Every structure is written in C-alpha cells, then in structure tokens.
Amino acid sequence: xxxxxxxxxxxxxxxxxxxxxxxxxxxxxxxxxxxxxxxxxxxxxxxxxxxxxxxxxxxxxxxxxxxxxxxxxxxxxxxxxxxxxxxxxxxxxxxxxxxxxxxxxxxxxxxxxxxxxxxxxxxxxxxxxxxxxxxxxxxxxxxxxxxxxxxxxxxxxxxxxxxxxxxxxxxxxxxxxxxxxxxxxxxxxxxxxxxxxxxxxxxxxxxxxxxxxxxxxxxxxxxxxxxxxxxxxxxxxxxxxxxxxx
Amino acid sequence: xxxxxxxxxxxxxxxxxxxxxxxxxxxxxxxxxxxxxxxxxxxxxxxxxxxxxxxxxxxxxxxxxxxxxxxxxxxxxxxxxxxxxxxxxxxxxxxxxxxxxxxxxxxxxxxxxxxxxxxxxxxxxxxxxxxxxxxxxxxxxxxxxxxxxxxxxxxxxxxxxxxxxxxxxxxxxxxxxxxxxxxxxxxxxxxxxxxxxxxxxxxxxxxxxxxxxxxxxxxxxxxxxxxxxxxxxxxxxxxxxxxxxxxxxxxxxxxxxxxxxxxxxxxxxxxxxxxxxxxxxxxxxxxxxxxxxxxxxxxxxxxxxxxxxxxxxxxxxxxxxxxxxxxxxxxxxxxxxxxxxxxxxxxxxxxxxxxxxxxxxxxxxxxxxxxxxxxxxxxxxxxxxxxxxxxxxxxxxxxxxxxxxxxxxxxxxxxxxxxxxxxxxxxxxxxxxxxxxxxxxxxxxxxxxxxxxxxxxxxx
Numbered sequence: 001x002x003x004x005x006x007x008x009x010x011x012x013x014x015x016x017x018x019x020x021x022x023x024x025x026x027x028x029x030x031x032x033x034x035x036x037x038x039x040x041x042x043x044x045x046x047x048x049x050x051x052x053x054x055x056x057x058x059x060x061x062x063x064x065x066x067x068x069x070x071x072x073x074x075x076x077x078x079x080x081x082x083x084x085x086x087x088x089x090x091x092x093x094x095x096x097x098x099x100x101x102x103x104x105x106x107x108x109x110x111x112x113x114x115x116x117x118x119x120x121x122x123x124x125x126x127x128x129x130x131x132x133x134x135x136x137x138x139x140x141x142x143x144x145x146x147x148x149x150x151x152x153x154x155x156x157x158x159x160x161x162x163x164x165x166x167x168x169x170x171x172x173x174x175x176x177x178x179x180x181x182x183x184x185x186x187x188x189x190x191x192x193x194x195x196x197x198x199x200x201x202x203x204x205x206x207x208x209x210x211x212x213x214x215x216x217x218x219x220x221x222x223x224x225x226x227x228x229x230x231x232x233x234x235x236x237x238x239x240x241x242x243x244x245x246x
Numbered sequence: 247x248x249x250x251x252x253x254x255x256x257x258x259x260x261x262x263x264x265x266x267x268x269x270x271x272x273x274x275x276x277x278x279x280x281x282x283x284x285x286x287x288x289x290x291x292x293x294x295x296x297x298x299x300x301x302x303x304x305x306x307x308x309x310x311x312x313x314x315x316x317x318x319x320x321x322x323x324x325x326x327x328x329x330x331x332x333x334x335x336x337x338x339x340x341x342x343x344x345x346x347x348x349x350x351x352x353x354x355x356x357x358x359x360x361x362x363x364x365x366x367x368x369x370x371x372x373x374x375x376x377x378x379x380x381x382x383x384x385x386x387x388x389x390x391x392x393x394x395x396x397x398x399x400x401x402x403x404x405x406x407x408x409x410x411x412x413x414x415x416x417x418x419x420x421x422x423x424x425x426x427x428x429x430x431x432x433x434x435x436x437x438x439x440x441x442x443x444x445x446x447x448x449x450x451x452x453x454x455x456x457x458x459x460x461x462x463x464x465x466x467x468x469x470x471x472x473x474x475x476x477x478x479x480x481x482x483x484x485x486x487x488x489x490x491x492x493x494x495x496x497x498x499x500x501x502x503x504x505x506x507x508x509x510x511x512x513x514x515x516x517x518x519x520x521x522x523x524x525x526x527x528x529x530x531x532x533x534x535x536x537x538x539x540x541x542x543x544x545x546x547x548x549x550x551x552x553x554x555x556x557x558x559x560x561x562x563x564x565x566x567x568x569x570x571x572x573x574x575x576x577x578x579x580x581x582x583x584x585x586x587x588x589x590x591x592x593x594x595x596x597x598x599x600x601x602x603x604x605x606x607x608x609x610x611x612x613x614x615x616x617x618x619x620x621x622x623x624x625x626x627x628x629x630x631x632x633x634x635x636x637x638x639x640x641x642x643x644x645x646x647x648x649x650x651x652x653x654x655x656x657x658x659x660x661x662x663x664x665x666x667x668x669x670x671x672x673x674x675x676x677x678x679x680x681x682x683x684x685x686x687x688x689x690x691x692x693x694x695x696x697x698x699x700x701x702x703x704x705x706x
Contacts, residue, residue: 009647012694013657014687019694035698041647046640048601048620050627054644061648086620133602146559146607149285172274176561180600185679186636187598189257192683193266193565194600223684 004069005033006103008076009041011215018215021242022075022106028242029114033073038065044082048181052089059090067095071113072103075238076214077135080105085138105139106238107213111154117161119241124164127240128207129156130198130221131174132214141213145174155213155237162240168207175201179220195224203230209246210234252598256566270564272400277558279507280608287503297496298612301549304454304487305539311454311487312530318457319528322519327529332362335531339364339446339479340371342527346477348373348443354461354468355379356448357395357552358481358531361574364446375446376438378467380431387414393568395575396505396554401567435467445471449482449528450551451497455490458518459528462501462511469515479527480517484535485548497551500610504553538586543621547582549611556605556615562598571595578605582618585626593631596622654695661689 003026007019019035026033042062043055062083066072074080083103090096110116131153136142142153151173160167178184178194185191199221202210210225212218215236222234233246260266284290304311316326329335335358343351351373353359365386368375377386381399385392387410392398399407404422411417417430447468451460459480461468472478488494502508520526539545557563557577568576573584573592578599584592596619599605605615626632632640646652664672664686673681680686692700 007694009653009657013661014689016690016692016694016697020697023698035695037695037699038650040650040653043647046644046647048623049636049640050597050623050625050632051637051640051644052624053628054641057648058644061650133600133604137603137607144607145281146284146604147291149281176600176602176604178561178600180602182636183597183600187253187256187562188679188682189253189260190562190565190598191600193260194561195683197270197565219687220684223680223686226685227683 001031002068002070003031003033004066004072005035006039006042006066006072006074006079007035008074008079008215010219011075014219015215015236017244018075018236018238021236021238021244022073025106025238025242026073029110029116031114034069036065042079042082044079044086045181047082047086052086056089059087063087063090063096063099066099066103070102071109072099073106073109074103075106075236076216077105077107077132077139077141078214078216080108081134081138105135105141105213107135107141107155107158108139111158117157119158119161121241121243122163122165123159123240123245125246126166126168126206126208127159128168128170128202128205128210129159129237130177130202130210130212130217132212132217133174133176135213136174142174145172158241159211159237168202168205170201170205172201177217177221179217181216184220191220192224195220196228199224199228199230199232203232207232209240211237211240213237251594252566252570252572253594255570255572256562256598259567259570260565266565268403269401269567273558273564276397276506277555277608280504280555280558281507283503283507283509287499290503293496293500294610294612297500297551297610298549300488300493300496301611302546304489305485305545305548308484308487308539311489312484315452315454315457315487316530318455320457322457323526324457324520325525325527327527329529329531329533331533332531335362335481335529335533336364336367338529339481340368340373342477342479342525343368343373343444346443346525348477350438350441351375351444351446352378352438352442352471352475353446354448354463354471355382355398356446356481357392357574358448358483358533359446360392362481362531362533364481376435376442378435378439378471379463379465380428380467383431383435384410387411391569391574393576394554394557395552401569439470439474442471442475444477444479445475446479446481447472449480449486450501451488451494452482452486452528453489453491453494454487456518458491458516459486460494460498461515461517462498462513463515464506464508464512466513469513472515472517476523477525477527478517478520479529481529481531483531483533485550501551501553504555504608504610534587538583541586544582544586544618546613547579547586547615547618549613550579550583551611553610555608555610559604559608560599561602561604562600566598571598578615578619579613582613582615582622585622589626589629590631593626593629596620596626657693658696661693664689665691
C-alpha cells in the first residue's frame with residue numbers, strides 16, 4: 001500500500017509536531033507514509049472566500065502531487081472534505097476521481113482502512129473532544145445532535161479506549177467553534193465569541209486537555225486559551241494517540 | 247467596521263456580552279426543545295426526505311399546480327389575485343380594503359407582507375393596520391422589524407416589553423410579569439379584533455387539489471381576526487403550494503417540531519370557501535421567486551416552510567441577532583434568499599457563516615443551506631463585491647499556493663518575522679483581526695517540511 005501524507009499548510013508552518021505525530025503513529029501501525037515535498041494546500045481558504053476559480057490551479061497541483069498514491073492521509077477532516085466535495089469543479093479525469101476518492105482523514109484511515117478500533121496506551125487525563133464540523137457533519141465521522149441524542153464517533157471511541165482517560169461531557173456536544181477559515185478574521189467579533197463559548201463549555205466541565213481531529217479549530221481555540229491564560233492544554237488527537245503526555 | 251456589513255452590525259450586537267449570552271441561550275433552549283421533539287419521532291428523517299421530495303416535485307411543476315390551485319379556489323368562490331412584485335401585492339390589498347370602504351385592518355403574522363413592506367404602504371394611505379401576533383404587535387409599537395421569522399421579538403427581554411407597554415398601553419412602569427403583560431396585550435388586542443373590518447393573514451400551505459389555504463398559529467390570532475372581519479385577504483408566495491391534502495400531514499408534523507418543539511401548532515386553520523355574505527381573497531405573489539426558481543443551484547431554497555430552525559441552530563445568528571442580517575428573513579435561510587433580491591446590498595450575508603452545516607441538518611425539508619452559502623460566495627466574488635483588500639490578498643494567496651517553491655519560502659519568512667517582531671506589532675488589533683480575541687500560534691523554529699527533510703537526510 002502506497003500512502004502519502006498531506007500536511008495542511010498551517011500545520012506545516014505552525015504545528016510541525018502534529019505532522020510528526022501523524023507520521024509516527026502511522027509507522028507504529030505498520031504504514032510508512034511518504035511526504036511528497038511538492039505539496040502546498042488544498043485550496044479551501046480561497047474557495048471558501050468565493051475565489052474557487054483562483055483555487056483551480058491549486059486543486060490541479062494537489063491532484064498532480066498525490067495521483068500516484070493508494071491513499072493520501074490527512075490529519076484534518078476539513079481539507080479532506082474540501083477535496084472530496086469541492087474538487088468537483090475540476091474536469092473529472094480518472095486521476096481527479098481517484099484522488100478525491102482516496103484522500104482520507106487520519107482517523108477514518110485508521111478505523112476504516114486499517115480497521116483498527118482500539119489503540120494501546122494509557123492517558124489518565126480529563127480530555128475534551130472538540131468535534132470539527134467538516135469532519136463530523138461533512139465526513140460523518142461522528143453522530144450529530146441534530147439527528148440523535150447518542151454521542152458517538154470514531155475518534156471518541158479511539159480516545160475512549162485509552163486506559164485511564166476520562167472524556168468530558170459537554171453542555172453542547174457539537175457546536176461550531178467559530179474558526180470557519182477566513183470567517184475568523186472577516187467576522188472576528190462573532191468568531192471570537194463563539195470560540196470563547198466553546199472553550200468555556202470545556203472549562204466548566206473540567207477539560208484539562210482539549211483535543212480534536214482538526215488543528216485549524218484547535219489553533220483558534222488555543223489562541224483563546226492562551227489569551228485568557230486558561231489551565232488547558234491543546235493537542236491534536238494524533239499527538240494523544242501517538243503517546244504525547246500533556 | 248461598517249454598519250453596511252453583517253460583520254459590522256454583528257460586532258455592535260456582540261459588544262454586550264451578557265445580552266449576547268442571554269440571546270444565545272434563549273435560542274439554544276428552543277433548539278433543544280426541537281431536538282427532544284425530533285428524537286421522539288423514529289421516522290423523522292424519513293419525513294424530512296418525503297417533505298423534500300414533495301417540495302422538489304411541486305417546484306418542478308409549479309406552473310401546473312398554480313393553475314390547478316387557482317381553478318379550485320375560484321370554484322370555491324374565492325377571489326384569486328396575482329401579483330408579480332411587492333408593489334402589485336400592496337396595491338391589490340389596498341384596492342380590496344377600499345372597495346369595502348374599510349379603514350381598520352387586523353393582520354396575523356406573514357413574512358411575505360413584511361417582505362413587501364405592506365404596513366407602511368397601507369398606513370401611508372390612511373389605513374390602520376394592527377399586527378395581532380403578540381411578538382409582532384410589540385415590535386410594531388417599537389417600530390422595529392422582526393428579528394426572527396417565528397419569534398419576531400426574540401431580541402427583546404421582558405423588561406423591554408414592560409417599557410414598551412408602559413409607553414403605548416399605559417401599563418404600570420417597571421411591570422415585567424409575563425402574564426400581566428400578556429393580559430394587557432390581550433385586552434388591547436380584543437378591542438382591535440372587534441373593530442377589524444378586513445383580516446389579513448399569511449399562508450403556510452396552499453393545497454392545489456382543493457384550492458384551500460392553511461394557516462398555522464399558536465395564538466389563534468389569525469382565526470379570531472378572520473372569524474370577526476367580513477373580508478379575509480390571504481397573501482402567499484408561489485412556493486407555498488403542495489399538491490394534495492394528504493401531503494399536508496407530512497409538513498404539519500415537521501413544521502411545529504422544527505420550529506418550537508411542539509408536536510403541532512396550537513391552531514391549524516383551513517380556509518376553503520368564504521362564509522356566506524363574506525369575501526375570501528387570495529393573493530399569489532412572485533416578487534423574485536421565479537428568478538430564484540430559474541437558478542438551479544439555489545432553486546431548493548424555495549422549499550423553505552419558514553420554521554426558523556436554521557436560525558435557532560445557527561451559532562452565528564444566536565450571537566449576532568436577527569437585525570444583523572438586515573433582511574426580512576434573517577439567519578442562514580435569509581442569507582441564501584437575500585442575494586437573489588439584491589446581490590450587492592446583501593453581499594456579506596453568505597459570508598456570515600462558518601459553513602458548519604448545522605442549518606442543513608436541522609432543515610425539515612433538507613435544503614442544502616450551507617452548500618448554497620458556499621455557492622453564493624462564488625457569485626459575490628465573481629460579481630466583484632468582495633472588499634478590495636480581501637480580493638487582492640486572495641489572488642496573491644492563489645498564486646503562492648500553486649507554487650511549491652514560493653510556498654516554502656514565504657512560510658519560512660513568515661514564521662521568522664513572527665518570531666522576531668514584537669508582540670505589540672504582530673498582535674496589533676487594527677492590523678490583525680485574529681489578535682482581538684486570540685493569541686497567534688507560537689512559531690516553531692522548524693516547519694514539518696524541514697523536519698521531514700532532515701529525517702530523510704540527517705547530514706544535510
């Protein structure tokens with residue numbers, strides 16, 4: 001199995017440890033992932049801002065970079081969702097269709113492709129799971145409160161399987177954090193307020209370590225945690241599953 | 247920030263931290279009530295699918311169903327009028343009122359008449375118009391537009407209502423007891439109901455095969471107004487049609503559960519024939535709807551049954567308030583309807599969303615709201631209505647992200663700059679909106695790319 005790792009642009013620049021944890025975790029699970037150096041971005045920041053046309057060269061570059069792999073694993077549901085859903089603007093050549101079908105979120109890759117439902121390890125901390133909307137509602141990685149009261153999902157199960165871990169029960173299990181790409185600056189006031197409310201739901205319910213499958217939401221929430229100097233560590237789920245202690 | 251943008255108006259709203267919390271929690275409570283009602287119906291998702299298909303079908307043959315409806319209504323003795331736009335609608339209403347020599351109108355809630363700005367038109371022509379829905383009456387006294395389509399005065403606290411009633415109804419100053427305030431409104435409205443000469447209502451559903459219209463309320467104000475006045479004028483958009491009476495149950499089961507978490511609205515009134523000696527008029531209004539029907543990407547927005555669930559669930563709406571949308575229908579659904587009416591004026595609304603998708607998931611008729619928001623963004627940008635700085639920045643970003651070499655260099659330069667520049671500069675609020683509420687991430691010495699290359703060839 002030929003597997004590539006796509007590291008989202010902001011993770012590459014600001015959170016290299018998330019890329020490192022992802023590649024190390026995959027290696028522990030028997031998958032040697034390659035990092036094609038020509039990679040840049042999936043184009044979502046432009047497209048979500050209305051500049052889909054300007055994003056087309058980025059889409060083409062993404063397809064060109066990853067077309068020869070069986071899977072392109074991404075530690076971000078949002079980028080995956082964008083490739084799967086919005087690369088429909090490209091001419092649907094066999095290569096484009098293949099890349100859209102094989103670009104996959106890390107957690108889905110572990111649970112669905114590798115069919116691993118439990119990972120070894122202990123994590124005796126109170127962990128709050130932030131459900132990122134594009135992963136949850138877009139890729140259906142977790143149940144939605146709009147549909148069912150049952151709080152369930154792949155990442156929740158993987159984390160819940162670690163010894164000693166306690167998952168925070170939030171007042172609002174799946175409310176958006178307010179990052180929203182360029183929304184975080186174009187609607188800075190509302191974005192900040194949404195992030196504040198999300199962080200305080202965690203704080204109120206005892207979260208010590210805030211985690212999730214998407215670093216973009218976590219970058220925004222961490223920005224608020226650090227500004228308000230709250231006693232909460234923010235880690236990507238790959239870091240926890242790879243054994244990083246808070 | 248400008249009051250011309252959603253962000254500007256939202257910023258003003260969110261400034262009051264406590265009030266924003268209250269607004270958010272009030273609407274979240276309604277969303278939770280909706281959840282409980284939805285969870286209790288095992289076939290709810292099938293109902294949504296069925297409703298969506300019925301609406302899709304109806305919209306695909308709207309010309310047929312409109313004519314079927316008109317013929318059936320006329321056979322029932324109803325006077326049917328067609329209005330291409332708001333002006334024609336308003337003129338028709340005024341003409342009907344004048345034909346009766348009437349001057350006192352009671353009106354139950356109708357977003358269509360809000361959209362057409364009917365009240366100012368009638369008042370300018372010397373007609374007294376009284377909104378009889380409690381929330382509507384409150385905001386009418388305050389001369390404000392509704393901030394929500396189901397809960398028009400949801401932006402007001404009971405203290406605000408107490409002040410308003412003190413000023414307009416002479417209730418005791420400082421009165422905040424909801425029951426006493428409601429009683430004052432009841433007494434006031436009773437006199438208006440009794441004096442009403444023409445009753446105006448909206449329409450929730452129009453049934454093509456029977457020619458009847460269905461009006462859903464919780465207060466019974468539509469029924470009271472219609473029962474007392476000799477003339478009933480019902481205004482409906484062309485998209486209110488459903489084919490058969492047997493389809494109605496699908497929608498009434500969805501509507502109240504989605505709107506407020508009730509199993510059904512308290513009153514569901516069917517109007518088919520005028521009572522002997524009385525008049526029933528139905529005005530069928532286009533006002534931009536056929537234009538939207540002609541846009542394949544946005545056609546589905548016409549499936550909307552105006553339940554307001556997308557507002558209650560929207561994390562932006564709950565924190566920015568309905569008035570921040572500056573459109574008759576606020577919230578996510580309004581943000582996909584309004585660009586059809588005036589793209590430039592409402593160009594910031596499709597961006598008033600994180601695209602979280604909760605609106606799409608609560609929508610009882612499965613409108614792909616967040617996808618349509620995304621698609622309107624493309625149209626806004628194509629029409630050059632993006633702020634210039636944003637457009638230039640995005641163009642630059644586009645070229646950068648298509649080039650691996652430029653991407654690599656700019657990333658490393660940016661990180662260095664962040665490390666070296668003083669915090670006060672990198673976090674200056676005027677230059678960096680991110681930093682108003684948040685710290686920037688701490689830039690690492692090495693990017694992932696650099697780490698990976700070092701692993702691959704440690705001696706390099």
